[in-house]
Amino acid sequence: MDPAAAKMIGAGLASIALAGAGVGIGNIFAAYISGSFRNPEQAPRVFANVILGFALAEATGLFGLVVALLLLFVL
Amino acid sequence: MHNPMEQFEIKRLIPLYLGGLDVSYTNAALWMTIAIALMAFIFVYGMRRQALVPGRLQGVAETGYEFIAKMVSDNVGEGGKKYFPFILTLFLFVLGCNALGLIPYSFTPTSHIIVTFAMAAFVFIGVTIIAFFKHGLHFFSFFAPKGVPLWLMPILVPIEVISYLIRPLTLSVRLFANMLAGHIMLKVFAGFVIMVGIFFGWLPLIFTSAFFALEVLVACLQAYVFAILTCLYLNDALHLHH
Numbered sequence: 001m002d003p004a005a006a007k008m009i010g011a012g013l014a015s016i017a018l019a020g021a022g023v024g025i026g027n028i029f030a031a032y033i034s035g036s037f038r039n040p041e042q043a044p045r046v047f048a049n050v051i052l053g054f055a056l057a058e059a060t061g062l063f064g065l066v067v068a069l070l071l072l073f074v075l
Numbered sequence: 076m077h078n079p080m081e082q083f084e085i086k087r088l089i090p091l092y093l094g095g096l097d098v099s100y101t102n103a104a105l106w107m108t109i110a111i112a113l114m115a116f117i118f119v120y121g122m123r124r125q126a127l128v129p130g131r132l133q134g135v136a137e138t139g140y141e142f143i144a145k146m147v148s149d150n151v152g153e154g155g156k157k158y159f160p161f162i163l164t165l166f167l168f169v170l171g172c173n174a175l176g177l178i179p180y181s182f183t184p185t186s187h188i189i190v191t192f193a194m195a196a197f198v199f200i201g202v203t204i205i206a207f208f209k210h211g212l213h214f215f216s217f218f219a220p221k222g223v224p225l226w227l228m229p230i231l232v233p234i235e236v237i238s239y240l241i242r243p244l245t246l247s248v249r250l251f252a253n254m255l256a257g258h259i260m261l262k263v264f265a266g267f268v269i270m271v272g273i274f275f276g277w278l279p280l281i282f283t284s285a286f287f288a289l290e291v292l293v294a295c296l297q298a299y300v301f302a303i304l305t306c307l308y309l310n311d312a313l314h315l316h317h
Binding site for chain 2: 048051052054055056058059062063065066069073
């Protein structure tokens with residue numbers, strides 16, 4: 001296979017990792033929203049953890065994106 | 076359409092060569108200097124009056140200070156106070172670099188892996204050295220958490236060691252990937268506005284504006300996450316529980 005074509009296909013495959021990021025972020029905010037409906041007073045207290053969790057979940061997806069960008073622009 | 080990767084090019088502004096080394100003052104160095112100067116200005120000039128009831132700029136400086144002070148005391152606990160100046164500087168530097176990159180035609184220093192990796196490696200090596208100075212060889216008990224049955228240890232300990240060693244990598248790549256992906260998206264959608272033409276150009280324009288707001292949020296968030304993860308790693312080093 002032509003290496004340039006293989007790189008494009010590889011980059012496309014690596015981007016599938018972002019689906020995991022979407023699922024993870026949805027999970028975190030679903031838990032936060034359902035928790036704050038049950039106990040609205042404690043919601044601001046846990047918000048910092050929500051933000052931390054969101055950033056960590058997003059990061060894992062972006063690792064896949066970095067592989068895709070590496071294939072497209074660096075290698 | 077302009078190449079969206081062009082914005083990450085490093086240009087030499089003042090070529091300087093020391094011995095065989097290229098120590099030119101680049102556009103990355105310029106924007107890092109501006110970030111530091113801006114943060115230093117906000118704090119030094121904001122606190123010049125030291126009023127008991129703060130004015131506007133002093134309020135901003137005090138809010139930033141208290142936010143990080145609370146974060147350090149919540150997450151590092153006892154013995155964390157002496158690391159507060161470092162965490163504050165780290166947070167303000169990352170925040171300054173991220174935020175200044177949003178100005179059109181500027182440069183984001185933290186969108187280069189070498190910048191974020193330098194900071195993350197410094198944090199990782201510093202935290203490990205602190206742990207060794209405080210606990211000596213007992214530090215290795217960190218990789219074998221309490222209450223784990225013995226037959227599980229051969230699987231768990233390598234996993235723990237690998238997830239510890241991968242910390243500088245994830246810390247740096249998280250910040251780098253967020254900044255890189257964000258800025259590439261901005262350039263690509265801005266290019267769409269011109270490509271699509273005048274009749275439908277409003278659609279990518281609205282999306283670019285909304286995405287720009289998201290990028291402002293991501294800039295602040297990534298600075299906060301970098302700082303809080305540094306606090307958590309410091310907590311792991313100072314108090315070896317899991």
